[in-house]
Amino acid sequence: MSATAAIRRTGNRGTGRRTRGTKGIGPSGWVALGLLGLVVCCALLAPVVSPQAPDAVDLSGAYQGASGAHPLGTDASGRDLLSRLVTGSRTALIGPFLVVAVSTLLGTVLALTAVWCGGWFDQLVVRVVDAVFAFPGLLLAILATALFGSGLPAAVVALSIAYVPYIARIVRSAALRERNLPYVAALRVQGVHGLRIALAHLLPNVGGLIVANATLAFGFALMDLAGLSFIGLGVQPPTSDWGAMVGTGMAGVLQQHPQEALYAGALVVLTVGAVNLLGDRLTERWEARS
Amino acid sequence: MNALLEVEDLTVRLPVAGEPRTVLRDVSFSLDRGGTLGLVGESGSGKSMTVRTLARLLPDGADVRGTVRFDGADVFALRAGALRSYRAKDVAMIFQDARAHTNPVRTVGDFLTEALRVNDRMPKPAARKRARDLLAEVGITDPERRLRQYPHELSGGLLQRVMIAAAVAARPRLVLADEPTTALDVTTQAEVMAILRRMRREYGMAMLFITHDLELAGAVCDETMVLYAGRTVERQASKRLHADPLHPYTAALVRARPEIDRRVERLPAISGHPTTAYEAPDGCAFAPRCRFAEEECGAGCRPAADRTGADPVRPDARTARPAAAAAPAGTASTEEVPR
Amino acid sequence: MTQPLLVVEHLTKTFGHGRTRATAVADVSFSLAPGGSLGIVGESGSGKTTTARMIIGLERPSGGRITVRGEDRTRPARSARSRRRRGRDVQIVFQDPYTSLDRRQRVGDCLAEVVGVHARLGREGTRKRVSELAGLVGLDDRQLAALPRALSGGQRQRVAIARALAADPDVLILDEAVSALDVSIQAQILNLLSDIRRERGVSYLFISHDLAVIRQVTDDTIVMRHGAVVEQGPTADVLDHPSHPTPVCCATASRAPDGTRDPHRPTLTRSRAMHAPARAAGPPPSPSPPPPPSYWPAAPEEAAPPAPEAPAPPTR
Numbered sequence: 001m002s003a004t005a006a007i008r009r010t011g012n013r014g015t016g017r018r019t020r021g022t023k024g025i026g027p028s029g030w031v032a033l034g035l036l037g038l039v040v041c042c043a044l045l046a047p048v049v050s051p052q053a054p055d056a057v058d059l060s061g062a063y064q065g066a067s068g069a070h071p072l073g074t075d076a077s078g079r080d081l082l083s084r085l086v087t088g089s090r091t092a093l094i095g096p097f098l099v100v101a102v103s104t105l106l107g108t109v110l111a112l113t114a115v116w117c118g119g120w121f122d123q124l125v126v127r128v129v130d131a132v133f134a135f136p137g138l139l140l141a142i143l144a145t146a147l148f149g150s151g152l153p154a155a156v157v158a159l160s161i162a163y164v165p166y167i168a169r170i171v172r173s174a175a176l177r178e179r180n181l182p183y184v185a186a187l188r189v190q191g192v193h194g195l196r197i198a199l200a201h202l203l204p205n206v207g208g209l210i211v212a213n214a215t216l217a218f219g220f221a222l223m224d225l226a227g228l229s230f231i232g233l234g235v236q237p238p239t240s241d242w243g244a245m246v247g248t249g250m251a252g253v254l255q256q257h258p259q260e261a262l263y264a265g266a267l268v269v270l271t272v273g274a275v276n277l278l279g280d281r282l283t284e285r286w287e288a289r290s
Numbered sequence: 291m292n293a294l295l296e297v298e299d300l301t302v303r304l305p306v307a308g309e310p311r312t313v314l315r316d317v318s319f320s321l322d323r324g325g326t327l328g329l330v331g332e333s334g335s336g337k338s339m340t341v342r343t344l345a346r347l348l349p350d351g352a353d354v355r356g357t358v359r360f361d362g363a364d365v366f367a368l369r370a371g372a373l374r375s376y377r378a379k380d381v382a383m384i385f386q387d388a389r390a391h392t393n394p395v396r397t398v399g400d401f402l403t404e405a406l407r408v409n410d411r412m413p414k415p416a417a418r419k420r421a422r423d424l425l426a427e428v429g430i431t432d433p434e435r436r437l438r439q440y441p442h443e444l445s446g447g448l449l450q451r452v453m454i455a456a457a458v459a460a461r462p463r464l465v466l467a468d469e470p471t472t473a474l475d476v477t478t479q480a481e482v483m484a485i486l487r488r489m490r491r492e493y494g495m496a497m498l499f500i501t502h503d504l505e506l507a508g509a510v511c512d513e514t515m516v517l518y519a520g521r522t523v524e525r526q527a528s529k530r531l532h533a534d535p536l537h538p539y540t541a542a543l544v545r546a547r548p549e550i551d552r553r554v555e556r557l558p559a560i561s562g563h564p565t566t567a568y569e570a571p572d573g574c575a576f577a578p579r580c581r582f583a584e585e586e587c588g589a590g591c592r593p594a595a596d597r598t599g600a601d602p603v604r605p606d607a608r609t610a611r612p613a614a615a616a617a618p619a620g621t622a623s624t625e626e627v628p629r
Numbered sequence: 630m631t632q633p634l635l636v637v638e639h640l641t642k643t644f645g646h647g648r649t650r651a652t653a654v655a656d657v658s659f660s661l662a663p664g665g666s667l668g669i670v671g672e673s674g675s676g677k678t679t680t681a682r683m684i685i686g687l688e689r690p691s692g693g694r695i696t697v698r699g700e701d702r703t704r705p706a707r708s709a710r711s712r713r714r715r716g717r718d719v720q721i722v723f724q725d726p727y728t729s730l731d732r733r734q735r736v737g738d739c740l741a742e743v744v745g746v747h748a749r750l751g752r753e754g755t756r757k758r759v760s761e762l763a764g765l766v767g768l769d770d771r772q773l774a775a776l777p778r779a780l781s782g783g784q785r786q787r788v789a790i791a792r793a794l795a796a797d798p799d800v801l802i803l804d805e806a807v808s809a810l811d812v813s814i815q816a817q818i819l820n821l822l823s824d825i826r827r828e829r830g831v832s833y834l835f836i837s838h839d840l841a842v843i844r845q846v847t848d849d850t851i852v853m854r855h856g857a858v859v860e861q862g863p864t865a866d867v868l869d870h871p872s873h874p875t876p877v878c879c880a881t882a883s884r885a886p887d888g889t890r891d892p893h894r895p896t897l898t899r900s901r902a903m904h905a906p907a908r909a910a911g912p913p914p915s916p917s918p919p920p921p922p923s924y925w926p927a928a929p930e931e932a933a934p935p936a937p938e939a940p941a942p943p944t945r
Contacts (some may be wrong), residue, residue: 183731186789189685189721190743190796191706191713200742204733232882287732289776331813333782446673476671476838502812546816548845550868555821559816563781579813584725 010156026266029281039271043089055238063257075245075260076252084240091241091273095156095234096221102160104214107167112198114168115175129165137162137224145233152225155234156215159224171212176204191194208286216278217230219272226268235260293320294496295344295464300357302336302343302520308538310353311568313339314520318356323463326497326530328492328507331517332541334566337500339468344498346373360464378409382457382495384486386469388449390440398425399437402456409460414621425453428485446509449477451485458489465490468500485508504543508532519575522565538574632699633660633720634832635684635800640693640835642856648877653679655856656693666833668825668847668864669684670840673890675876676856677836681802684834685721688711697800724805726785729778736788737763737773743795762791766821783814787821794825802834807842819845844868 006178042049058078064074072081114125141197144150144158153199178184179202187197202206209254226243228234235241237248300317303310314336321327331337342348346365360380364599366420368376385391392401402421406412412420418437428451441449450470457465470486471479487510489498501507507514508528515525516539524537535541545558560599562579573577577587640910641894642654654676661667682688683758686705706712723729730739740759744750750758763773766787777785786806793801803822807815824845825831833919835847843850843864850867860867884905 039721046743052675057854110657120786182725185687186723186792187731188712188741189687189719189745190792191709191711191716192746201731202733205731332813476840479674504812543812546813548816548819548841548842550841553844553865556820557816559820561814561817563783563814564811 018115025278025281025285027158029278032277032281034187036278039089039267039274042086043093046090048095048162050080050086052080052086054079054083054240055077056080063255066152069247072263073259075248076257079240081260081263084245085242085267088240089267091152091229091235092226092243092268093165093221093227094110095152096218098156099159099163099221099225100214100218102156103163103217104167104210106160107164108171108186108203108210110164110201111168111171111175114172115179115202116194116198122182125168129172130166132161133165133169135162138227141224142233145228150236152235155225159221161229166170166226167210167213167217167240171206171210174209178205179203185281200290208283212279215275215282218275218279222268222272241284294323294325294361295321295498296359297340297344297356298359300340300343301341301355301359302348303353303486304349305351305353305435306568307503309529310594311566311598312520313567315345315567316356317517317520317522319515320524321464321496321498323469324490324496326499326511326513328511328514329498330502330504330507330514332502332543332564334519334564335503335517336567337517337522338468339393339520340466341383341498341500344466345383345511361514366498376403379460380462381464382460382462384450384453384457384465384467384470385546386472387444388453388473389441391453394441396440397437397442398439398444399450401441402452402459405456406459420459427458428452428489429481430455433590441580445478447474447482450474450482450494454485454489458493458495463493463495466500467496467497470499471506472501472503488512489594504531504540516543517601519565521570521575525577536581537576538582542579542581574619584589631663634663634665634697634698635661635834636694638681638694638696639686640680640683640695641691642676642683642688643691652856654683657851657853657858658693658855659851659858659861660833661832662833663799664826664830665849667848668843669834669836669853670843670850670867670902671836671853672838675853678804679856680853681721681804681834681836685802686715705764705801712827716796716798717747717801718798719802720796720798721802721804722786722789722806724808726782726789727777727806729787729789732777734777734854735774736768736872739788740795741793743792747796758795762795764771764824765794766791781814782789782810786810786814786818790818790821790825794829794831797931798892800829800832800834800839802836804836805838806835815842822846826931840868 024030052069057081058074061070061074061078062076063074064070064078067073070080070082071084075081075084096248110125112127114122140162141155141158144161148154148157170258184197184201187201226241226246227235229241230247232247235244237244245264246261246268249258249264252258252260256287297320300314301312302314303312308356317336317340319327319469321373322373329337329340339348343354344365348354352571356367360376361424363372365376374480384449396404397493399418399421402424403412403414403417406417407414410417420454421437422433430448430451432438436448436452441452446453453470465486467486474482483506489495490530497511499511500509504514504516506532511528513525514531516523516529516531516537518539520617523539524531526537531540532544535544541561542560546560548557560579565575565578567575572579574583574587577583580587637660640654640657644649645651648831651847657676659667669680671677677687677913683690685701685790686702690703691704694704697715702715703715718766730736734742736760740762741755742921744755744758744762748754751906759773760770763769768784768791770785772780772784775786779882780788790801792804799900807818810818819842828835833846837845847864850860850864851858853873860871896903
């Protein structure tokens with residue numbers, strides 16, 4: 001690393017790139033990473049960390065303020081908010097992660113294949129992608145829950161499909177630009193296999209874009225899933241979920257007890273922000289190499 | 291002094307990765323009204339940066355020392371309004387890549403009339419008519435049709451003519467031409483240069499002509515200044531530059547070009563590659579690549595070799611100029627002639 | 630007379646169909662002898678690059694025939710394997726050294742990848758071959774370990790040449806390979822190319838718009854205009870005694886009217902512009918064969934000559 005950095009510095013012919021990429025992800029990146037690490041730890045260790053059972057109903061203790069037994073108070077059913085938030089981080093992370101993983105993988109494969117094959121296949125992909133793109137993701141999700149019943153899996157599947165065109169479109173245009181560069185022609189002329197060109201050359205060169213979009217999509221997915229849970233189509237009660245908590249917390253807001261919705265909403269915003277920030281830093285790092 | 295443009299000890303640093311990097315160092319020159327000066331250099335020599343500095347188009351955080359005076363006024367002291375008028379009326383720029391400097395979704399007519407209507411507050415029909423006349427002046431037939439076309443419908447040479455038309459529209463006193471013909475074909479290049487020359491004469495504009503091509507500069511400009519690594523290497527009348535270069539770099543550059551009428555066994559290439567001002571060593575920036583480098587070349591920077599038309603030849607100002615450099619180009623068949 | 634290495638017969642390429650149909654290359658024929666060096670000169674849009682792309686198999690000819698050592702190469706190879714086999718006959722170096730290398734791949738890896746495509750040498754063997762290629766084009770280990778962006782244009786072009794030579798081709802197509810380089814670097818690369826040709830016996834197909842460069846590196850030259858060959862012959866003859874409007878115009882564009890400016894160039898100067906007011910514009914005079922349909926609607930487009938002005942030397 002240090003050797004390449006040295007060459008880059010001495011050999012930099014005034015391309016004017018920032019050097020942060022060579023030095024890691026920067027302080028803000030580390031803060032974001034730390035925050036996400038905390039959320040991930042909570043999710044992994046939820047049963048250990050949460051002070052009480054997240055689903056333990058205590059109707060007599062509804063809307064309690066912060067106390068020793070309930071550090072963040074309780075909700076309308078007297079359930080411990082902290083425990084529910086901690087447990088809720090599981091669905092809040094797993095759902096978007098799955099959505100992003102599936103849609104990025106599918107979208108990228110689709111885009112690279114379309115670009116590599118070109119011709120009618122490319123046109124077909126473009127048309128299909130545009131058609132799906134025109135369909136709002138949330139609407140698709142509502143449709144999916146109508147088909148498969150509500151719950152997290154249906155919502156994840158629906159959002160994954162809804163996100164594929166988004167990823168595919170962006171990756172395709174970048175890969176297409178890349179494919180038309182002379183170095184790809186040179187590799188082809190050498191007889192390098194198409195699959196290898198796509199995987200070893202096109203993919204890394206659009207990688208920064210993929211990372212950037214994956215993190216953006218993670219944020220969107222977290223919000224969308226929370227939204228689905230909020231309208232009752234995502235995570236079903238009594239399972240705790242941030243989005244669902246914002247939903248159930250709405251009743252509390254009207255009764256001067258905003259804690260539940262507030263805490264859950266704040267966590268959604270913080271996590272999305274952290275993911276996006278980390279994504280930015282990772283993208284910069286990636287691009288710094290080229 | 292009646293110089294239109296005076297540049298004194300211009301040093302420019304740009305922030306790269308947070309640290310300032312020198313891109314121009316102590317560049318001085320002046321340009322008379324209606325005069326022409328060629329700025330010749332390889333990549334990293336700072337020739338384009340000079341143009342940007344003159345038009346005050348430097349990025350944020352640029353550190354500029356020295357003075358640039360246009361018609362007596364300090365360009366870097368101009369306030370917003372005066373600066374706008376300086377850019378709109380006094381200087382015009384022509385770029386290498388005309389396509390990149392036109393908006394692809396606006397027609398040629400929009401492009402040409404915009405400045406007239408905004409800066410000269412011309413009514414639309416009058417601006418349209420003026421645009422038509424301008425196109426005709428730069429030798430474009432059927433200007434009415436061209437005005438309705440989009441940049442992508444025009445060939446590179448045609449688009450560059452449009453750029454010239456736009457540049458002279460405001461009747462500027464100075465044209466900054468940054469490699470205006472580099473992207474063009476040989477024959478188109480000849481046409482565009484002919485038009486540029488004619489327009490310059492007609493309107494009495496001074497021109498700073500930036501190019502990497504020593505001969506082109508020599509053919510277009512009265513005087514030529516050679517830049518290397520952000521510094522002036524030499525400046526003298528174009529006519530003499532070829533036959534009698536003052537600096538080893540210029541001599542090497544002249545000899546490195548293959549000749550159209552003669553084939554040589556080996557081209558007298560210059561070893562190494564052009565450096566930027568930032569990477570350049572103290573002393574003569576060319577010294578590491580120079581066949582005639584001596585110890586003193588690294589010690590301190592000699593004053594740039596300057597033999598402008600005004601002052602007579604000053605033999606003492608000649609830098610370590612080898613006899614070989616003055617020998618007919620192409621006779622030296624080996625790359626490295628022993629000193 | 631030995632059998633020619635590369636033969637191109639009546640090569641034609643049209644793009645589009647119906648109304649938008651345009652001919653990029655029209656009935657081009659030439660041959661390249663083993664160890665020879667053939668220049669293709671022409672303006673942009675004259676079909677030089679399209680011709681090269683057809684020979685290298687990146688474009689499919691609409692008509693005509695391409696043979697390499699008697700083997701038919703008209704249709705682009707379908708599989709990677711046959712592309713690889715053909716790659717050992719003909720290779721190409723592109724104009725732009727900045728986009729012809731993968732910007733995320735270290736230069737050494739780039740060469741190793743291509744070496745690996747053509748021969749299974751093992752790790753050590755590949756390394757040796759890579760450093761041999763690097764030595765051939767004058768790159769050192771530090772440069773091999775660098776990413777392209779740490780290299781100058783000339784160094785990148787050396788990499789591109791090394792990559793092309795990795796296949797040990799018989800024909801190397803150089804598509805404006807020195808046009809984007811600084812003058813001092815251009816000379817280095819031209820010298821390098823002539824060294825390589827002498828040492829390895831590679832034949833060059835050298836595409837350029839620069840007559841001086843063509844003179845320096847080629848034995849024979851063809852001149853293309855509007856997709857067709859308008860002149861053909863030994864380079865010196867074509868440049869010195871042009872018989873067709875195109876080279877005439879190119880040459881006049883290069884001819885300095887004042888022989889005084891440079892006594893060392895009696896007939897032609899290297900100066901490539903400004904002295905000729907738009908001689909090339911417009912269709913060639915009528916006695917010559919009618920121009921084939923052109924790729925660009927060039928003739929009327931570029932017509933409009935400026936007022937013919939005395940090509941005065943830049944005197945004060």
